[in-house]
Amino acid sequence: QLQLQESGPGLVKPSETLSVTCNVSGGFISSTGYYWGWIRQTPGKGREWIASVYYRGNKEYNPSLKSRVTISADTSKNQFSLNLRSVTAADTGIYYCVRHGKDHGDYTFDYWGQGTLITVSS
């Protein structure tokens, strides 16, 4: 059974970089046909897709966050990561890692992690 597990710092200071990692077990991020991504849920905007990565390096970003986000995948560790720069209180929320299909428009998120709470505060 595929399982995704997020890890993160819990607390990030304003203007710093938020870094979260998703460890995948029970399957491989190098499996063809799937993207691996991040979704967050914040009090201000609700649920929001952030970015996705394919194991071969293809990346997709939410245009509204693209200037601050970097997503990467490490097939040797079977994990993928997200960096969000210059955070503010508006970035406080629960960050989920997810899997979705590779076809254009296929944002069916069939596996989710439990989520990790990130609070931006000094």
Add this chain to the structure above:
Amino acid sequence: QSALTQPASVSGSPGQSITISCTGTSSDVGNYNYVSWYQQHPGKAPKLIIYEVIYRPSGVSNRFSGSKSGNTASLTISGLQSEDEGDYFCCSYTDSSTLEVVFGGGTKVTVL
């Protein structure tokens, strides 16, 4: 502020059927069949229950069904059970230049 509009809450008695709506626009729900529904219990990971408007993943109860008419997608839960209590939200691909995928705000289902 969610792009897709859902009712905040829906309730029903055990055994009844309820329907949750998810209203978008011609840029998302109205013109694309990449509409999915998720169930989330408190503190748990969301679970996919409907994808591409009408399809159920393996292992999901056939009490859950999806449909779409115009810009509105719907999730129906028949034979309501206590374990169905939770939050349900929809999701759709969008061809908006500023987004790729949009979500509903979620609907709290209560079994009376």
